[in-house]
Each structure stands twice: as structure tokens, then as C-alpha cells.
Amino acid sequence: MEIILNNVNFSQYRSKTFKGTAFEKSRTKCNSKNMAEAGFYYCQTDTENDLVKCYACGAEIFGWNKSTDDPWTEHSKLSPNCVYLSKKRSYANELTVQEFLEILSQQQA
Numbered sequence: 001m002e003i004i005l006n007n008v009n010f011s012q013y014r015s016k017t018f019k020g021t022a023f024e025k026s027r028t029k030c031n032s033k034n035m036a037e038a039g040f041y042y043c044q045t046d047t048e049n050d051l052v053k054c055y056a057c058g059a060e061i062f063g064w065n066k067s068t069d070d071p072w073t074e075h076s077k078l079s080p081n082c083v084y085l086s087k088k089r090s091y092a093n094e095l096t097v098q099e100f101l102e103i104l105s106q107q108q109a
Contacts, residue, residue: 011036011037012036013041014035014036014039014040014041014055015032015033015035015036017036017041017042018032018035018036018041018042019032021042021044021049021050022049022050022066023035023042023050028066028067028068029067029068029069029070029071030064030065030066030067030068030069030070030071034070034071034072035052035071037071037088038054038071038072038075038088039054039055039056039057039075039082039084039085039088040052040053040054040055040061040071040075041053041055043060048062048063050062050063050064052064052071054075054079054082054084055084056082056083056084056103056106057079057081057082057083057084057085059075059078059079059082061074061075061078072085083102083103083106084103087099087102087103
């Protein structure tokens with residue numbers, strides 16, 4: 001099995017995709033840090049300026065309410081079986097190497 005790593009696999013790089021977007025501005029829950037920690041990276045399109053995508057399950061969400069939407073909650077509503085969500089049990093809880101590799105192997109399947 002070949003495992004391909006890219007920047008969106010890591011929270012610090014996902015966070016950088018939000019640079020210069022509305023997610024960088026002061027928001028309660030729906031900010032660039034929380035979005036990246038919930039597995040999302042930013043995807044600019046011609047029609048949606050707040051489209052994000054989960055690196056693990058591929059779920060795409062747009063139309064965020066800047067003050068009330070919680071990335072973790074919205075992610076779990078759209079993709080309750082996302083392997084990243086099942087492994088990442090809290091905001092501060094980092095993935096183990098084994099959990100990380102499990103997520104990558106799911107992406108390859």
C-alpha cells in the first residue's frame with residue numbers, strides 16, 4: 001500500500017489555507033483554527049467564498065454562519081462516519097501515529 005502525504009493531512013497546513021479569508025477574522029467558533037482542527041481546509045471557488053473540505057472524508061460545506069456554526073458539529077452532521085471525527089475525540093487531542101495511518105489508509109481505499 002502506498003501512502004501519499006500532503007499538506008492537508010496536517011492541521012498547521014490546513015490552517016494556512018484560510019489565510020486572507022473571512023475565516024481569519026474574529027469569529028466565535030467558525031474561525032480558521034477551529035476549521036483546521038475539525039479536519040477542514042479552504043477551497044476557493046467562483047461561486048462559494050466559504051467552501052471548506054474535510055481532508056479525510058471529502059465532505060464539503062459552505063454557507064457558514066459566522067457567529068454560531070461549530071465546525072465539529074457541522075462536520076458530524078454532514079459526515080457522521082468520518083474516520084477523522086471518530087479518531088479526533090477533542091479539539092486538543094492529537095492523533096496517534098496509528099490513528100493517522102488508519103485515516104490515510106481509508107483515503108486510499
